[in-house]
Amino acid sequence: MAQAIAFYTLSALILGFAVLVITARSSVHSVLFLVVDFLFVAALYVLLGAQFVAIIQVIVYAGGIVVLYLFVVMLVNLKRPPEAHRDKRRLARLGAALAVVVLVEIVAIAFYGYVGPSPVEAAPGALATGNVEQVGMMLYTDYLVPFEVASMLLLVAMVGAIVLTRRNL
Amino acid sequence: MIDLLVIPLIKIVFVLTGVLITVMYLVLLERKVQAWVQSRLGPMRVGPHGVLQPVADVLKLFVKEDITPVRVDVWVYTAAPIIVLVPALIAFAVIPFGGEVHLFGKTISLRIADINVGLLYITAVASIGVYGIILAGWSSNSKYPLLAGLRSSAQLISYEVAVTLTLVSVILTAGTLSMVGIVEAQAASRVWFAFVQPLALVIYVIAGLAETNRSPFDLPEAEQELVGGFHTEYSGMRFALFFLAEYTNMIIVSAVATTLFFGGWLRPFPNVAWLWWLDYVPSWIWFTVKTFLVLYLFLWIRATLPRYRYDQLMRIGWKVLIPLALANIVVTGIVKVLL
Numbered sequence: 001m002a003q004a005i006a007f008y009t010l011s012a013l014i015l016g017f018a019v020l021v022i023t024a025r026s027s028v029h030s031v032l033f034l035v036v037d038f039l040f041v042a043a044l045y046v047l048l049g050a051q052f053v054a055i056i057q058v059i060v061y062a063g064g065i066v067v068l069y070l071f072v073v074m075l076v077n078l079k080r081p082p083e084a085h086r087d088k089r090r091l092a093r094l095g096a097a098l099a100v101v102v103l104v105e106i107v108a109i110a111f112y113g114y115v116g117p118s119p120v121e122a123a124p125g126a127l128a129t130g131n132v133e134q135v136g137m138m139l140y141t142d143y144l145v146p147f148e149v150a151s152m153l154l155l156v157a158m159v160g161a162i163v164l165t166r167r168n169l
Numbered sequence: 170m171i172d173l174l175v176i177p178l179i180k181i182v183f184v185l186t187g188v189l190i191t192v193m194y195l196v197l198l199e200r201k202v203q204a205w206v207q208s209r210l211g212p213m214r215v216g217p218h219g220v221l222q223p224v225a226d227v228l229k230l231f232v233k234e235d236i237t238p239v240r241v242d243v244w245v246y247t248a249a250p251i252i253v254l255v256p257a258l259i260a261f262a263v264i265p266f267g268g269e270v271h272l273f274g275k276t277i278s279l280r281i282a283d284i285n286v287g288l289l290y291i292t293a294v295a296s297i298g299v300y301g302i303i304l305a306g307w308s309s310n311s312k313y314p315l316l317a318g319l320r321s322s323a324q325l326i327s328y329e330v331a332v333t334l335t336l337v338s339v340i341l342t343a344g345t346l347s348m349v350g351i352v353e354a355q356a357a358s359r360v361w362f363a364f365v366q367p368l369a370l371v372i373y374v375i376a377g378l379a380e381t382n383r384s385p386f387d388l389p390e391a392e393q394e395l396v397g398g399f400h401t402e403y404s405g406m407r408f409a410l411f412f413l414a415e416y417t418n419m420i421i422v423s424a425v426a427t428t429l430f431f432g433g434w435l436r437p438f439p440n441v442a443w444l445w446w447l448d449y450v451p452s453w454i455w456f457t458v459k460t461f462l463v464l465y466l467f468l469w470i471r472a473t474l475p476r477y478r479y480d481q482l483m484r485i486g487w488k489v490l491i492p493l494a495l496a497n498i499v500v501t502g503i504v505k506v507l508l
Contacts, residue, residue, distance in 0.1 A: 028304075028307060032304070035297075035300065039297075051284060052286050052289070055286050055289040055290055055292075055293045056289070058293035058297070059289065059293045059296055062296070063297055064296065064326075067299055067326060070300070070322075071319070071322065071323075074303070075319075
């Protein structure tokens with residue numbers, strides 16, 4: 001019961017701050033709401049018994065990536081409010097289409113991916129043994145190939161960034 | 170009920186009070202140490218040898234006028250000092266101050282929580298503190314704080330990488346992420362990790378100085394270039410919060426160094442049997458003494474070394490510390506597999 005209350009409160013807060021992210025006037029405020037949103041998502045992971053994932057969420061997203069967002073937003077001078085475009089609804093159709101696609105996707109995942117209440121029951125076991133080990137074992141056994149592919153992708157991005165910044169290599 | 174709620178609350182109150190008092194006297198100690206290095210006396214007037222100086226300082230900060238400059242972003246301007254201070258304080262939740270004590274028929278462990286990702290928790294919490302500094306600089310609507318905020322966030326992000334990489338090599342050695350587990354691993358191997366991972370210790374201390382904006386890496390508050398740094402526009406109690414956060418972070422870095430490299434609450438020389446009588450000293454006293462020795466190193470360095478230039482700072486971080494830390498991880502891993 002308490003878990004359900006916590007879950008719905010957190011979910012409501014996550015959605016609320018997500019709305020604030022896209023409605024805030026100042027882009028710095030948007031980025032701040034995004035940080036708060038990520039922190040609540042981390043709290044949701046803790047609720048599911050996945051402390052390791054929660055901490056990584058805070059370190060990588062809230063603490064790492066969004067700081068870079070903030071950098072960009074602060075360095076690009078956005079003091080002047082953007083002028084209203086003549087046709088206010090020019091991207092409305094595209095936005096609506098994307099929203100429908102995402103909604104269908106979520107419903108499909110929820111419908112076909114529902115496997116009963118096993119994730120909740122798995123959580124106490126994860127608490128007892130420490131889920132760092134579990135995540136590590138999963139990554140290097142079951143998900144070894146996707147893991148290595150993802151790391152190659154990051155390496156490519158890194159090399160790309162270096163090549164772009166230093167053209168006279 | 171008592172075990173679940175009352176005892177943790179008492180612990181939290183104790184730790185917070187202890188931290189605040191330590192910060193007050195750390196400031197006095199810093200002024201005294203710097204004075205002694207420079208053949209001065211330091212604060213002498215308030216109380217014998219200035220021991221009541223911190224009380225006077227705090228009173229002054231409380232009654233000072235709190236100025237909010239015009240055209241600041243009020244919400245962010247107000248939130249920034251809080252965003253800096255809160256992460257610094259909640260990091261103490263996972264610091265193990267000692268072993269276990271028996272009090273009123275109960276066994277009480279001298280730590281608030283022992284979570285299995287304790288070390289990562291401290292890293293995560295520290296990474297949130299960066300926002301306070303950037304936002305303080307941005308929201309002040311003034312050019313020097315903005316420049317200082319950008320400067321310090323670049324510095325903190327760069328050195329966070331080095332700190333985290335040294336932590337990885339310690340985690341590899343200990344085989345756990347829990348702070349208590351790391352101390353127990355040192356007790357089991359009968360040697361402090363300072364001797365197992367000397368390179369990690371050196372990198373951690375250097376990067377720790379940069380992470381806490383301490384001299385010789387105190388560029389975010391380089392007076393000659395940036396007036397007062399990111400908190401130029403803050404006054405009174407809000408300025409005091411930044412000050413408090415900086416010193417609290419120093420204590421955290423020292424406490425983590427003690428836990429990871431100097432055996433935490435263990436007595437010195439855990440491998441020398443005839444020093445058994447040292448075990449009669451309570452464990453939290455050993456922890457406090459070690460933490461203060463590391464803090465003293467910080468004060469000593471501040472009184473001794475001049476400030477680095479910004480390009481030098483970046484070069485040290487990215488071209489020296491991070492490659493060394495990476496090499497240390499590889500070597501640690503190889504040794505761990507071979508032994």
